[in-house]
Amino acid sequence: IAGITQAPTSQILAAGRRMTLRCTQDMRHNAMYWYRQDLGLGLRLIHYSNTAGTTGKGEVPDGYSVSRANTDDFPLTLASAVPSQTSVYFCASKGQGSSGELFFGEGSRLTVL
Amino acid sequence: DQQVKQNSPSLSVQEGRISILNCDYTNSMFDYFLWYKKYPAEGPTFLISISSIKDKNEDGRFTVFLNKSAKHLSLHIVPSQPGDSAVYFCAASPTGTASKLTFGTGTRLQVTL
Numbered sequence: 442i443a444g445i446t447q448a449p450t451s452q453i454l455a456a457g458r459r460m461t462l463r464c465t466q467d468m469r470h471n472a473m474y475w476y477r478q479d480l481g482l483g484l485r486l487i488h489y490s491n492t493a494g495t496t497g498k499g500e501v502p503d504g505y506s507v508s509r510a511n512t513d514d515f516p517l518t519l520a521s522a523v524p525s526q527t528s529v530y531f532c533a534s535k536g537q538g539s540s541g542e543l544f545f546g547e548g549s550r551l552t553v554l
Numbered sequence: 555d556q557q558v559k560q561n562s563p564s565l566s567v568q569e570g571r572i573s574i575l576n577c578d579y580t581n582s583m584f585d586y587f588l589w590y591k592k593y594p595a596e597g598p599t600f601l602i603s604i605s606s607i608k609d610k611n612e613d614g615r616f617t618v619f620l621n622k623s624a625k626h627l628s629l630h631i632v633p634s635q636p637g638d639s640a641v642y643f644c645a646a647s648p649t650g651t652a653s654k655l656t657f658g659t660g661t662r663l664q665v666t667l
Contacts, residue, residue: 445597474654481563483643483659484598499654531597542588543655545597 444468445546447532453552454522462517462549464532472535473515474499474543475507477528484531490515522553557581558646560658567665573631575661577644580625584646588655589618589629592641601642602629634665 448463466473475487476499486499490509504526506518519526529550533543559578567573577587585606590598604611604618604627611618617630631638644658 476657481659483558483560484645484657486654486656489654500656533597542600542603543590543598545599547597548595 445532445534445544447530447546447549449549450547451550451552453554454519456523456553458522460519460522460551462519462530462532462551464515464517464546465513466515466532466534466544467513468534468536468544469512470534470536470544471512473509474533474535475505475515475517476531476533477501478531478548479528487517487530519551522551524553527551527553555580556659557584558644558656558658560642560644560661562661563659564662564664567634567663569636569665569667570633573629573634573638573663573665575629575631575642575644575663577627577629577658578625579627579646581646581648581656582625583648584656585649586647586653587618587620587627588645588647589616590643590645590657591638592643592660598643631663634663636665636667639663639665 445466471492474489476484488507490496493512529548532546588603589601591601592598620627641660641662643660645655647653647655
């Protein structure tokens with residue numbers, strides 16, 4: 442089934458550890474995004490990539506990094522996790538010519554202790 | 555600075571009645587608006603959108619109204635069904651395929667029997 446796959450589905454992590462959330466799409470969409478969802482704050486953009494080889498900062502980029510080596514994959518890395526990064530993370534993509542409709546993955550629930 | 559605001563965190567509506575979800579925005583550069591629906595443990599899914607050149611867009615039971623002068627949009631669901639119970643996010647972006655969506659904080663709709 443075409444779409445976006447995120448892994449892991451959920452993870453508990455000790456503070457200070459490094460963590461990479463994986464995101465793969467098979468729709469050949471150019472643009473990809475990472476959002477975090479927190480209660481009372483909605484979905485906030487962390488990083489984005491308009492096309493392979495390029496990335497940009499969103500609203501809340503601190504503590505996170507991304508890479509876009511190819512069209513399909515867009516991993517999000519927490520170099521040294523902190524408790525405030527406990528959240529649900531959603532990867533999304535958008536097709537060429539689309540005005541705004543994003544396709545989201547199922548999410549990755551991360552708990553940093 | 556919350557550029558897209560959903561001031562009602564929750565809403566309860568009886569089955570068969572109308573659900574009205576509201577959204578306000580502050581950025582006058584926004585000219586494309588979307589509503590997403592999110593069930594627990596799933597990613598958000600696109601529901602309906604509207605461009606600023608329109609003031610209404612309808613898709614089955616769902617209608618979105620846009621009042622540009624008031625920087626306000628609303629989603630009407632008629633008739634409401636128990637399966638509509640979810641969190642609804644309003645989102646906005648400027649025109650352009652490279653534009654990024656800004657999401658509101660969400661409204662949890664509960665449709666009761």
